[in-house]
Structures are given as structure tokens and as C-alpha cells.
Amino acid sequence: MTRYLLQQVLHRGPVLLLITVISFGIMHLAPGKPTDAATQFNPKVSLEARQRMEQLYGLDQPLPRQYAHWMGRLVRFDFGRSFLDDRPVTEKILERLPITLTINLWSLLLILGIAIPLGVLSAVRPNGLFDRLTTVLVFIGYSAPSFWVALLCMAWFGVTLHWLPISGIHSLDYESFGMIHRWLDTGWHLILPVGIAAFTSVAGMSRYMRSSMVDVLRQDYIRTARAKGVSERRVLFHHGLRNGLLPVITILGLSLPDLIGGSVIAETIFSIPGMGRLFYEAVMARDYPVVMALVTIGAVLTMIGNFLADAGYAVADPRIRVESRA
Amino acid sequence: MERSLNRSALGAAGRRQHDRQRSWFVSAILVLVPNLFFSPVASADSPPPPTSGDAIVVGSIGDASRLLPILATDSASGDIVGLLFNGLLKYNERLEIVGDLAESWTVSEDGLTFTFHLRPNVRWHDGAAVTARDVEFTYRKLIDPNVRTPYSSSYELVQSLDVLDDHTVRIRYKEPFAPALESWMMGVIPKHLLEGQDLNTTPFLRKPVGHGPYTFVRWKTGELIELKANPDYFEHRPYIDRYLYRIIPDEATLFLELLTQGVDLSSLTPLQYRRQTNSPFMQRAYHKFRYPSFGFTYLGYNLQDERFKDIRVRQAINRAIDKQALIEGVLYGLGAIATGPYPKESWGYDPSIVPTPYDPRAAKALLAEAGWSDHDGDGWLDRNGQRFQFTILTNQGNEVRRQVAELIQQQLKAVGIDVKIRTVEWSTFVHEFIDKRRFEAVLLGWSLSRDPDLYDLFHSSKTKEGEYNFVGYANPDVDRLLLEGRRTFDHEQRVRIYHDVHRHLYEDQPYTFLFVSDALPMLSSRFRNVVPTPIGIGYNFIDWYAPRSEQRYHAVMQQ
Numbered sequence: 001m002t003r004y005l006l007q008q009v010l011h012r013g014p015v016l017l018l019i020t021v022i023s024f025g026i027m028h029l030a031p032g033k034p035t036d037a038a039t040q041f042n043p044k045v046s047l048e049a050r051q052r053m054e055q056l057y058g059l060d061q062p063l064p065r066q067y068a069h070w071m072g073r074l075v076r077f078d079f080g081r082s083f084l085d086d087r088p089v090t091e092k093i094l095e096r097l098p099i100t101l102t103i104n105l106w107s108l109l110l111i112l113g114i115a116i117p118l119g120v121l122s123a124v125r126p127n128g129l130f131d132r133l134t135t136v137l138v139f140i141g142y143s144a145p146s147f148w149v150a151l152l153c154m155a156w157f158g159v160t161l162h163w164l165p166i167s168g169i170h171s172l173d174y175e176s177f178g179m180i181h182r183w184l185d186t187g188w189h190l191i192l193p194v195g196i197a198a199f200t201s202v203a204g205m206s207r208y209m210r211s212s213m214v215d216v217l218r219q220d221y222i223r224t225a226r227a228k229g230v231s232e233r234r235v236l237f238h239h240g241l242r243n244g245l246l247p248v249i250t251i252l253g254l255s256l257p258d259l260i261g262g263s264v265i266a267e268t269i270f271s272i273p274g275m276g277r278l279f280y281e282a283v284m285a286r287d288y289p290v291v292m293a294l295v296t297i298g299a300v301l302t303m304i305g306n307f308l309a310d311a312g313y314a315v316a317d318p319r320i321r322v323e324s325r326a
Numbered sequence: 327m328e329r330s331l332n333r334s335a336l337g338a339a340g341r342r343q344h345d346r347q348r349s350w351f352v353s354a355i356l357v358l359v360p361n362l363f364f365s366p367v368a369s370a371d372s373p374p375p376p377t378s379g380d381a382i383v384v385g386s387i388g389d390a391s392r393l394l395p396i397l398a399t400d401s402a403s404g405d406i407v408g409l410l411f412n413g414l415l416k417y418n419e420r421l422e423i424v425g426d427l428a429e430s431w432t433v434s435e436d437g438l439t440f441t442f443h444l445r446p447n448v449r450w451h452d453g454a455a456v457t458a459r460d461v462e463f464t465y466r467k468l469i470d471p472n473v474r475t476p477y478s479s480s481y482e483l484v485q486s487l488d489v490l491d492d493h494t495v496r497i498r499y500k501e502p503f504a505p506a507l508e509s510w511m512m513g514v515i516p517k518h519l520l521e522g523q524d525l526n527t528t529p530f531l532r533k534p535v536g537h538g539p540y541t542f543v544r545w546k547t548g549e550l551i552e553l554k555a556n557p558d559y560f561e562h563r564p565y566i567d568r569y570l571y572r573i574i575p576d577e578a579t580l581f582l583e584l585l586t587q588g589v590d591l592s593s594l595t596p597l598q599y600r601r602q603t604n605s606p607f608m609q610r611a612y613h614k615f616r617y618p619s620f621g622f623t624y625l626g627y628n629l630q631d632e633r634f635k636d637i638r639v640r641q642a643i644n645r646a647i648d649k650q651a652l653i654e655g656v657l658y659g660l661g662a663i664a665t666g667p668y669p670k671e672s673w674g675y676d677p678s679i680v681p682t683p684y685d686p687r688a689a690k691a692l693l694a695e696a697g698w699s700d701h702d703g704d705g706w707l708d709r710n711g712q713r714f715q716f717t718i719l720t721n722q723g724n725e726v727r728r729q730v731a732e733l734i735q736q737q738l739k740a741v742g743i744d745v746k747i748r749t750v751e752w753s754t755f756v757h758e759f760i761d762k763r764r765f766e767a768v769l770l771g772w773s774l775s776r777d778p779d780l781y782d783l784f785h786s787s788k789t790k791e792g793e794y795n796f797v798g799y800a801n802p803d804v805d806r807l808l809l810e811g812r813r814t815f816d817h818e819q820r821v822r823i824y825h826d827v828h829r830h831l832y833e834d835q836p837y838t839f840l841f842v843s844d845a846l847p848m849l850s851s852r853f854r855n856v857v858p859t860p861i862g863i864g865y866n867f868i869d870w871y872a873p874r875s876e877q878r879y880h881a882v883m884q885q
Binding site for chain 1: 477526533551574582585586782794879
């Protein structure tokens with residue numbers, strides 16, 4: 001196992017390095033500099049002052065040297081400081097991670113909670129009435145642009161009915177609330193963002209679940225189980241579901257990096273200070289340190305996710321283990 | 327002895343706060359009692375006295391980045407810093423320069439020496455006195471090459487800054503420079519808290535201590551910035567207790583928040599102002615304001631281009647563009663025709679300049695005089711077999727500019743000029759096209775400071791890559807006037823100089839000045855004492871108040 005791990009690291013290390021080189025290059029190819037917003041098109045800022053700002057941020061150095069600086073810090077696990085507000089990049093990420101994780105985990109739970117039963121029930125009678133009905137509904141959800149659905153929900157639940165807050169994640173007086181009140185307050189603010197995030201993903205997940213269940217239910221052992229008089233309920237949820245879940249678990253493994261990557265659109269519409277907006281704003285402001293940190297973390301997580309998926313297969317399926325040894 | 331005990335126990339600031347609050351409370355009762363008896367009469371004749379309390383929730387698209395005046399570059403940071411820190415001087419509601427931290431000031435006869443006398447009673451929010459040393463410290467940091475401030479160029483002409491005593495600063499200049507007065511509106515920063523720190527990275531940037539009407543409470547990144555009234559503010563305690571700056575990055579969301587009164591103050595788009603805020607609820611809950619912004623939209627020509635070198639061509643285009651139609655069509659009428667770089671409210675604006683009327687026929691005549699007419703009968707003007715065709719370049723993401731460009735395209739088509747439009751992402755636009763002079767005409771806007779100095783925009787020396795006379799305008803008379811305007815302190819004389827500049831610019835048409843759009847803030851109607859003036863509505867923010875019965879936020883202030 002240790003050898004296997006070592007192999008993986010050796011294989012994937014160079015890939016990671018390449019990813020950072022390419023992202024660094026692309027980011028710097030984009031026209032504009034991080035100091036532009038503060039200094040550009042402002043007659044009060046002279047040419048000399050602008051050049052001095054660029055020097056202070058090391059932007060006048062040749063690209064390879066800038067990359068070497070960045071790499072030198074990275075090996076010491078230092079992502080540097082943001083060009084936008086001079087705060088440590090790590091601090092900026094950690095500040096935004098909790099809310100993004102919360103939303104993504106809750107919406108993931110919601111997706112699984114809806115998609116799995118939906119998929120299983122559709123698979124019982126493929127192309128039956130229930131299956132067709134859910135197919136139509138699910139595809140409507142899949143095709144509707146999420147920002148538009150979000151705005152409709154905000155207008156309906158927020159403006160017309162006054163049931164839910166429109167945006168933000170805390171009430172204005174959050175600081176003066178007690179512990180439980182704070183939890184409830186955040187939960188109340190998260191209903192719409194989590195609901196919308198789940199809404200559009202239920203489609204894909206329930207289709208995976210359905211097709212995998214349809215395959216599983218055709219297997220001989222299911223027929224055997226039915227033949228020996230096991231109840232239909234037990235056949236579906238005990239014998240069938242276990243195998244049917246395998247592909248879904250793989251997908252979950254691969255979506256590991258998505259957990260920390262927020263959706264720019266949802267976060268912007270709901271005014272949530274999450275990872276998606278951090279990344280988007282950093283790209284727009286050419287805030288290289290933040291962009292590079294997020295790209296690197298994303299790349300590492302994707303690799304870990306791939307690795308976990310591989311390892312998961314190996315654990316679940318002895319045949320794969322044998323092949324990989326050969 | 328008792329005094330020193332008191333200080334150590336409560337802190338100087340704490341004690342004074344206490345006194346101040348009590349005396350204010352007493353006076354409020356005294357005024358309130360007669361009001362109880364004669365309220366119908368009193369409310370008819372004079373407005374009720376201001377009541378304190380409540381909070382104002384301001385909606386902003388962007389978050390702040392650094393809460394230190396000399397490093398604040400974005401508008402959100404500027405909004406917050408403006409409530410926490412004051413400068414030596416400020417503009418009053420009539421756009422005149424008046425003292426802020428400075429009680430009085432003098433400018434020497436030759437314009438080379440400014441002497442500022444500071445108010446003696448101003449304190450930092452931590453209780454320390456604001457002194458001339460803080461002003462000196464602010465200046466040192468502004469010119470410190472290691473501080474990442476873009477504002478250093480405004481202080482290049484300062485020869486020396488001397489602290490004469492605790493409340494007097496003398497600043498000597500290398501040469502007279504009238505716009506320099508404006509540069510002393512920069513917020514003064516505390517020496518005793520920032521000395522010896524790296525200003526670029528100090529934690530102070532996120533936990534500022536100022537001396538302004540509001541004190542800092544908390545900042546939740548990307549979410550909210552909260553300030554509370556400073557009971558010790560040297561003018562008077564602001565009536566509104568809390569200032570909540572909510573970051574709402576999406577315009578549609580911001581508008582939905584207005585519909586539920588989740589936000590008290592926000593600026594509107596012309597469409598929202600005209601069409602979407604007229605429901606009975608909105609009319610009742612909000613007041614809309616409208617005043618000209620300090621900025622203008624223009625069509626700038628590359629004056630190196632053979633066709634645009636000819637002044638007749640520029641004047642013809644000025645006649646061929648119907649600016650009122652642009653204002654009606656794009657701004658829903660919420661703007662004014664510009665005849666130059668100043669809005670009507672500016673003292674640099676020469677009211678005797680009459681906008682040349684829209685007259686396509688006169689335009690055609692002028693163009694014919696310059697050799698441009700439809701020789702081959704294809705509907706487009708031509709000269710020496712070349713069709714009059716040029717491209718208007720503008721930046722992506724600005725809907726107003728895109729629409730204006732399209733209207734101009736149509737209007738110039740009517741006189742036979744073939745206009746193409748190209749929109750380019752902002753950074754590319756600046757670096758690849760403006761800086762390298764690779765454009766024929768650009769559609770852009772300037773927002774300018776209140777001082778009418780335009781040296782950087784129109785002086786013939788400012789044409790290097792990255793400088794702002796990118797159209798390449800050169801008029802010796804204007805060069806001379808711009809220099810003179812910078813060296814003259816006498817207001818009447820400066821008025822004459824900038825009226826001349828205005829007139830020259832309108833005659834020469836290096837830009838075709840299109841319009842000045844209106845600022846369109848919308849504010850909850852519960853706030854009183856709000857008066858629109860040339861400088862906007864925010865200048866007397868500390869005098870705004872909400873009557874007790876209409877206050878929305880009753881929650882007590884923390885601490």
C-alpha cells in the first residue's frame with residue numbers, strides 16, 4: 001500500500017507542477033495588472049506613482065522569476081498575500097470556506113435524499129407513469145437556469161410572501177443573538193441557496209441512480225431473491241440499492257473539489273461571501289496570489305478525489321486490484 | 327487625584343462620552359416637553375427636533391478592501407473611510423472649500439505656503455488628541471516609497487511640512503499649485519497607533535480607529551461593515567446610531583432588497599428610477615433624488631488621424647449628434663447635455679456657452695467644406711475615393727456606452743458617415759488600444775474631482791503612454807491657461823481661466839462632449855433633514871434623523 005501511494009505521488013506530482021505553470025502563465029497572459037483598478041484612468045495618479053506601485057508588488061520582475069518566488073513560498077505552504085487588500089491568502093480562504101462547505105454539504109445531503117429514492121422508484125417500473133412524470137419534472141429542473149429560478153424564488157418567498165430573507169446569510173442583529181437563535185437565523189437564510197443548489201443537481205443524480213438500479217434489478221440474484229419470496233421492499237432497498245449505489249459513490253468521490261468551490265452565480269445572487277465569489281473577484285482583479293492558491297488547491301483536491309475513487313474501486317472490486325498489480 | 331483615578335477607571339474617552347450623552351439627553355427632554363403640548367402647532371410651523379436612534383442600511387455592490395484613507399482606492403473603502411476620518415479641509419454643499427479638521431487656514435501671498443490651524447478639541451476614537459503630528463505623519467506616509475498608495479503624486483510639489491505647534495502645520499511648496507488645497511482633504515491617520523508599522527499589512531486596515539462622526543464596529547468580509555455613532559464627534563453626535571453597509575453584489579438582488587426595505591439607501595439605474603419605483607409602496611417608503619454627477623461621457627478622437635485633425639470634421643460631428651436624443655433614449659431623460667468637462671454646478675462651467683444645436687444639414691455643409699461629400703452616390707461620404715468610415719471603440723460591460731454608440735452610429739449614418747462599433751474588455755481596451763493610440767474614436771467617460779484643473783487631460787505634455795491626453799490635443803492657449811490655473815489662488819481669476827478653458831475646449835472639440843448623467847440615489851422616506859445640493863445628499867449625513875415613531879431598528883447598540 002505504501003508503495004502504491006508513493007507511486008501515485010510520483011505520478012501526479014509533475015502533473016500538479018504543470019498545472020501551476022500553465023495557470024500562472026495564462027493568468028499573466030490576460031491583459032491588465034492587479035494595480036490597475038487603483039491607479040488606472042485616474043488623473044490624480046501619475047505615471048511614476050503607477051510604476052512605483054507595480055514595483056512594490058514585484059510586477060516589474062520577469063515572469064519566470066515571479067513564478068520562482070511564488071513556488072518558493074508554496075513549498076513552505078505560504079500562499080503569499082492578496083494584491084487586493086494585502087491580507088494573507090490563507091486567511092482569506094479560511095474565512096470563506098465554512099459557509100461554502102456548509103451550503104455544499106447541506107445541498108449534497110438534500111440531493112442524495114431526493115435523488116436516491118426518486119431514482120429507485122423510477123427504476124421499479126422503467127417507462128412507467130411515475131418514471132415518465134419524474135423524467136419530465138427532473139429535466140425541467142435541469143434546464144431551468146438556476147439564477148432565474150433563484151430570482152423567482154426570492155421574489156415569491158421574499159417579496160410577496162415575506163417568508164424568507166432575500167439575501168445574505170445573517171440577520172443584521174445576528175451578533176446580539178444567542179447560540180440557538182444564531183443557528184436558526186443562519187438556517188433560515190440558507191433555505192433558498194441550499195434549495196436552489198440542490199434543485200438543479202437532483203436531475204443528474206437521480207438519472208444516474210435510476211439507470212444503475214435498472215441494470216441491477218435485471219441481475220440474476222435479484223430474480224433469485226424475488227423467487228425465494230423476499231419482500232419487494234427488501235429486494236429493492238437491501239439487495240438492489242447496495243449495488244446500485246456504487247456508481248453514485250464514485251461520482252461523489254470525483255466531486256470532492258466541488259465541495260470547496262462555490263457557485264459564482266448563486267453566491268452573487270444571494271450575497272453569500274463564499275469561495276466562488278472569492279475566485280471570481282480575484283480573477284477579475286488579477287489578484288494572482290489568490291487565483292493561484294485556489295487553482296492549486298483545486299488541482300490537489302481533484303487528484304485526491306481521483307485517487308480516492310481509484311482506491312474505492314480497488315476495495316470494492318477485487319478484479320481491479322488484480323489488474324493494477326499486473 | 328480624583329481626576330486621574332477617573333481616567334484610569336473609565337478611560338478619557340469613556341468619561342467624556344458619558345458627559346456628552348447625559349447633557350444631550352437633558353436637552354432632548356427639554357425640547358420634547360413643550361412639544362407634547364403644542365405638537366399640532368409645532369409640527370405645522372417648525373419641524374420636530376431631531377431624535378437619535380435607528381440605523382441606516384446602505385446597499386453596495388462591492389466590498390471595501392483597506393480602511394485607511396491613504397490606501398483606500400475603491401468606492402466602498404472610500405464610503406467607509408469618509409465616515410471614520412476627516413481631512414484638514416472639505417467641500418461644503420456649495421462646493422466651496424472649507425475647514426474640516428482645520429479651524430482656519432491661510433495661503434501666503436505667493437501661494438507657496440499654506441498654514442493650517444487645527445481644531446483643538448478633536449480626539450481619536452481611542453481618546454488621544456488629534457494633533458499636527460498626525461498631519462505630519464499622514465504626509466510622511468503618503469510620500470513614503472514603500473507605502474502602496476497611488477496618491478503620492480498629489481504631494482510631489484510639497485517642499486517641506488513643519489509642525490509649528492500641536493495645532494499648527496505649515497506646508498511649503500516648490501511652486502504655487504492651487505489644486506493642492508484639494509489634496510489636504512485626505513483623511514488624517516493616527517500617528518500614535520501606526521508609527522513603526524508596515525502600513526501595507528497592518529491589522530489597522532481591518533480595524534481602523536478614526537476621529538470622524540462614526541466609529542468602527544465590525545467588518546464581515548463580503549457581507550457587512552458596521553459603524554456606530556461617535557458621541558464625541560466635534561460637530562455633534564450623529565443622530566443615526568448605526569451605519570450598516572451591506573454588500574450585495576447583484577443589482578437585481580439589491581433591487582429586491584429595496585422592495586422589502588432590507589436596504590435604506592442605494593443608487594438606482596435610470597430605468598429603475600423612471601419605470602420600476604413608482605408603485606404606491608415605493609412612493610411611500612422611499613424618496614428618490616436626482617442631481618448631476620461630477621463626470622461626463624464623451625466621444626474622443628485620435629487627433630493624429632488625418633480626418634480628425636481637421637477641426638471642421640470634429641465640429642460637424644458635434645452638430646450631427648443629437649445629444650438630447652441620447653439622453654432621452656439611453657438615460658430616460660436623466661441627464662443634461664454637456665458642453666465641456668464641467669457640470670453646470672461647477673464654478674469652472676461657463677454658462678454663456680450655448681450648446682451648438684443638432685443640425686445635420688450644417689454638419690453636412692461643414693463636411694463638404696472639408697472635402698467630404700458623396701461623390702459616387704452610394705449614400706456614404708467620400709474624399710479621394712476613400713469612404714468616411716471609422717470605428718468607435720468602447721469598453722465591454724457598460725450598457726449605457728454600448729447604446730450610446732449605437733445611437734451615434736445611426737445619427738452619423740444620416741449625414742453619410744459609416745461608423746463601426748467595437749467593444750473590448752477593459753484591460754485590453756486600455757493597454758492595447760488607448761495606451762498604444764490604436765483607435766480612431768473612443769466612447770468613454772471621466773469622473774472628475776471638484777477642482778476644475780484639467781492639466782492631466784488636455785495639456786500637450788501629457789501624451790506619453792499611460793498618460794491621459796491620449797487623444798493628442800495640443801493648443802498653446804489651453805496649455806498656458808491650464809498652467810496659469812494651477813498657479814493662481816485667486817478665485818475670481820481662476821473662474822475666468824477655467825471659463826476660457828471650457829470655451830476653447832468646446833470650440834476645438836478634441837472630444838465631442840455628450841452628456842452629464844444624473845446620480846440617482848433612493849433613500850428611505852423615514853430619514854429627515856435630507857436636502858439635495860450640488861454636492862449630493864450625503865454632506866450633512868450627521869444631521870439626518872428618523873422620527874422616533876418611524877424608526878425601524880430599535881435594537882440597542884453593542885457596548
